[in-house]
Amino acid sequence: MAYVLPPRLDTAAAPPLRVALKKLVEQAQSLTIDGSAVEQIGQACLQVLIAARAAAVAEGQSFALTAVSIPFADAAALAAVDLSAA
């Protein structure tokens, strides 16, 4: 089941996002993330996603972004961050 990212991923949304993704990694679940609803995403949440991807890779789990909205893709491209499947 994919974890659906909320529409607004500003700095305030980063702590709960970290808690949620950390829990998923700890439960040894593969990280499947649906980013189609994202309307806004800032650096803070991008950092959490990068860290989550790294954590999944370190745990030998898979990481996949199943869908990205335009603002999400735009922000990721702008920041040149790697969220490709692993």
Added chain:
Amino acid sequence: MDLDAIQQIFFQECEEGLAGMEGAFAALRAENYDAETINGIFRAVHSIKGGAGAFGHERLQAYTHQYETLLDLLRSGALTLTPALTNLIVAAFDMLADHVAAARDSGEAPDDAVMLARLIAAASGDEAAEIAASAAPAASPVAEDEISFTPAPISLGDDFDDLMAMLGDVAPAAESNADDASTVAGPQDWLVTFKPTPNALDNGGEPLLLLRELVRMGGRVLSCDVSALPPLASIDPEVSYLAWSIAVPANVDEDDIRSVFEFTDGCAVTLSRGAAAETTTDELETAVAPSAATAAPAPVAIAAPTPSPAATAAPVVAPSAPKPAPPAPVVASVVAPAPTAVAQTIRVDLDKLDRLVNLVGELVITQAMLAQRLSENNMAGISELTDLDHLTRELQESTMAIRAQPMKTVFSRVPRIIRELEGETGKRVRLDIEGEMTEVDKTVVERIGEPLTHLIRNAVDHGLETPEERVAAGKPAEGVVTLSAAHHSGRIVITVSDDGRGIDRARVRAKAIERGIILPDAVLSDEEVDNLIFAPGFSTAATVSNISGRGVGMDVVRKNVQALGGRIGIQSKFGSGSSFSLSLPLTLAVVDGMIVTVGDQTFVIPLSHIVESLRPTDGAVTAIGVDGAVLDVRGSYVPIYPVAEQLGLGGGERDPANAVLIVVEADHGQAALLVDSIQDQRQVVVKSLEANYQAIDGLAGATILGDGRVALIIDVDALTAHRVRTPRPVLAHAA
């Protein structure tokens, strides 16, 4: 400067941007535009979007984003401007203005779903998409970046395989480019490294916006350094850990790049050019060396790029393609004009300006006092005094010129009002604007908007006929509303005219009788009938509409105009249209006046009203009625108003033979003011009676004379309105 103040500036800039866009639309409609016209519109929307993002106005940002996307396609030539598209971007502009207003007033953002859908549809039509794909390689990096916004969210989310295929195509190229930043950044390009401070995300800070700004200048984000990012378990999600390397075209000015980071406190920024690497940093110890990007343990790639399948990947994702050089000049030509324009203006707090104006006013008074003192000692002729007089006057004019603004700031709102009225009434209206660069004092500009809006609404709602009626009357289906501004003998005259049905005097009269405003047997001239529409509670609209209000409008219009020291006049011809003209003073702070004596008092008569001054010869004055008199001015008779009598002063001359008669132009035509003698003619600084005491009928204000005495300024219109002897509309309640 706190955040609110900065935000205020943002909204001021929004207003300016919107006004500029409205001007550009006029050019589009007239098909008199070039690439720069569309660029101008794009830049305005882009700036609003940037500010909206910075201040967290998300709805505004989201809206401007789609708007900008469409404009960018037009700008880059990917879409061709058709009349339908022109209409769309104008309609989108109106909603943008609503969005800005909502953001500014913390109101509810307008429902933009339909408009957004239209913008998206227009931007992503199949035909357009094809053109976009083929045109993309020639487009500027800015355009490319923005095209990567191309809206098609549904197909993206639904078809993940396609997206992944696209990513597969692009990501490796990006990675290989990121491997060696210096090869991607041309030999002379700027290499910027940027690491926000750990607390950069506090208080809504968003370093990505700075990247966006660099990209707007033509820059390309080469890589993201994630080496400082702790593991998920120990990461503090509100601390900034990332750093970036960005290549910016060589022709971008260093200052422009630095200005991007102007408001970031202590973040590490290095700027180097090619191999020379002349580096300047704010915090060297944390600076990311240009080589750090390549040494980054976690090589990074531009993931999830061009989300729109319509834009068919590669050409559009060109930011990572290794051909940075050609687009650069395009960017330069787009970006360059902005700093020049900015450098020529400066924002000044209005309070400071008012203080300056006040001080200059005091200087004028002191100068007058000095002149008087010198003249008492027979030194009035000294040349230094004349010089001082000239300098003071010039200083005063220059100061007032700072406050002067073109009427354009008011007129630019009118096209939208007209568009809305067209929609509400089904009438077709062409707006002609003349003299929009005519300058007038800021106070006048600020306060004329409301009465002007009402006159425009009135012209369309009551003045113009429906297209069917017009055609039946042998007129073109499209009505014309003309708005003009011009300087006319020291005043500004603003005219709103239409080629509609004109005032139906019989109907106005009937309505006035019905409303009890005049008696059925009142004898009125055409002009007087026309003026009845300014009577409180008068409305001839068959049904009360939400356009022209509820009949409370025209009298309020007149009051507002009078409060500005202005007059309103009507000229109308039944069947061919009406024209309302507002005559307003250019400034409310200084007035050229004639200093006169009445009894033991000194008064100022504004020079703008004075036609001539006469000492009557025998037989020039003819008595009329009980105490009235008229003056024969070369064959035309002008009523005489003794100022002492009008203002209820004891003393003062009553006999015209011993007095001076000053012929003035007033609301009701010419009149002659009877005064004892003329003292002088000079500029005086108006001190408000309302602000310092209370409004007095017949007086427009006060001033301080050279000898320190206070003189009252006569309100010529009000003073002569009191004793009008010609037949006037007989008020029912007075009868």
